Amino acid sequence: MTDTSQLLPITLDGLPRDQLADWMSTMVLIREFEESLDPLVLSGKIPGGVHLASGQEAVAVGASRALAPTDVVTTAHRPHHHALAGGLSPSRVMAELWGRATGTSGGRGGTMHLADYERGYFPGNAIVGANVGIAMGAALAARLAGREQVACAFFGDGATNTGRTWESVNMAATWKLPLIAVCENNMYAVETFIGNVSGAGTPSERAQAFGVSAERIDGQDVGAVYRAVRDARERALAGDGPTFIEALTYRYHGHSTGEDPAYRPSGEAEEWRSTKDPLERLRLALAAQDLLDEEGYDRLLAAAAETVAEAIRFAEDSPLPDPTRAAEGVYGATVAVRGNLL
Amino acid sequence: MNDGSVDVTVGQAFQQGVREEMERDERIFVIGTDLFRRGGHFAQVKGIGELFGKERVRDAPISEAAIVAAGVGAAMNGARPLVDLNFIDFALGAADEVINQAAKMRYMSGAPMPLVIRASSGVALYGAQHNNSFEGWFSSTPGLLVAAPSTPADTKGLIKSALRGEDPVIFLMHKRLTGVRAPAGGPDDLVPFGSAVIRRSGSDVTLVSYSFSVRRVLDAAAILAEHGIDAEVIDLRTLQPLDLETVETSVKKTGRALVIDEAPRFGGVAAEIAAAVQEAVFDFLDAPVTRIGAAFAPIAHSPTLVDAAIPGVDTIVAGVRASIDRWFPAEEVP
Helix, strand or coil: CCCCCCCCCCCCCCCCHHHHHHHHHHHHHHHHHHCHHHHHHHHCCCCCCCCCCCCCCHHHHHHHCCCCCCCECCCCCCHHHHHHHHCHHHHHHHHHCCCCCCCCCCCCCHHHHEEEEHHHCCCCCCCCCCCHHHHHHHHHHHHHHHCCCCEEEEEEEEHCCCCHHHHHHHHHHHHHCCEEEEEECCCCCCCCCHHHCCCCCCCHHHHHHHHCCEEECCCHHHHHHHHHHHHHHHHHCCCCCCEEEEEEECCCCCCCCCCCCCCCCCHHHHHHHHCCHHHHHHHHHHHHCCCCCHHHHHHHHHHHHEEEEEEEEEEEHHCCCCHHCCCCCCCCCCCCCCCCCC | CCCCCCCCEHHHHHHHHHHHHHHCCCCCCEEEHHHHHHHHCCHHHHHHCHHHHHHEEECCCCCCHHHHHHHHHHHHHCCCCEEEEEEEHHHHHHHHHHHHHHCCEEEEEEECCCCEEEEEEECCCHHHHHCCCHHHHHHHHCCCCEEECCCCHHHHHHHHHHCCCCCCEEEEEEECCCCEECCCCCCCCCCCCCCCCCEEEECCCCECCCCCCHHHHHHHHHHHHHHHCEEEEECEEEEEEHHHHHHHHHHHHHHCCEEEEEEEECHHHHHHHHHCCCCCHHHHHHCCCCEEECCCCCCCCHHHHHHHHHHCCHHHHHHHHHHHHHHHHHHHHH
């Protein structure tokens, strides 16, 4: 039994009570999924590396539950929590990480480019800040087509020091586009502490200067994230333009596989875990209102573990992509490009 | 009503093509700077704003990255954006959006990417930062298509194909071609990508070019004819895909090839064609495939320096004559 004495309580006010067990289940699944990956990378089963989102589950789940299935989501280099919260199959996500033919992009995307267009889940982006503009463009298309649809971009604090992020926020503000920009401020861009690389202002203060609704919220409180995104979506669809949400959050692990986050003050991670762990805080709130008991939580944990084990089995048993098709799918129309295949 | 047989400028031809396609497909919109009232710096969309309104002819701030990103995101979400980048030099402010986003999205994730990026290109005036020749760079990026027409009809026919296509297109319009007049064709005259055209038939040497250089090459061919040299002139029209079949068929006939453009020769489109031709039809060649291109230098302000750096008609004539004088056909070697 975890020590919950230091946890800061959260309120469930305004949340859909009948769905909260499902939120909890998704957050547990994300944690379980993320915690399984490093050994798979280090043993070579997953080529390359991954950026783990353990600790940031509440941002993904709170936001995704406030969006409609028809809305567009764009993500960045740390996207697994958003993919799973957005309903992508854990098995197909895992297979994509493994570079298998059954992955969400058939092994052509990888960890940072998971995608499912049918769910409005646009591919993650490995270029910091680039997905904000893409979401802005998707919001523009929604406006032009007269669709009741918003676009939500998730990005880190590092992206708030790129020009393209603010170019896109400014354009969305100018045209009052239905964009929700969610900055997951986990304070570290790889090893660089945000306080050391910002001349003035928090990300949300900077956003206000562009004339958009902007607020800083507790990103470890799934309810706070849900309420902020829900309100932003209502404003966007009412024609009141974009919202910038700065969600204060924390990644428990290093930037990427194998990295020791020794650049962070000792005790910092432990404090975030003991006071603000998003899973424990929701669990405590649910228990207090008799919405989920200890047994029920254990069942969620066991189910998540089985889902992840099944995802790993699925990936391992899946075929590799056909190497003779490495140069296919570059163009949409039939274009005969000499040199496509050696 | 213009049925396509009346002379129009390249700029007007582009405008006609865009207007016809916007009438045909309401998903098409134009985004860029100074478009709605001014019609762009070369009047390429003059009059379009009044016809379609400010939503579909959208004046943006000078934010190249966000302009192209808007196009990328809109294309992925069901629209058909025509991004006007003004000068191709300004693509550098959106290099990531073009190269990492637009070009790769389909391959990485199966994304639709019907995105056209128009820009004025080629060497003219205004110095080093308005006269880059980036066509080789874009053509060597998997996922991009590149158009570089030389006539009003090709400009109109290719922009129509681009706006009906499924892939990101870099649409290069040479600044010096803007006022060139000729018939542009009607609403159904589309020009396919990857289809070069022979502008002048000849039997002695194959001259391969694109965009404004085609006009210089045709002038050179007329002079060469006075010297008894019968040149075949090929206008590539699109650089990706590249119609190498037309080039190779011609070289098999003539035994000689020169590639002429305004880009520095190092690593450019001309270098690619030279390499591809010798790989494919080496046994038919009577001389090395030669590149005639620009000096390896930025473009200067003074017209004297500009003319010295890029191949003019005289340079092309001299290059062809030098190639023929030095490399006799095999049967004439004593």
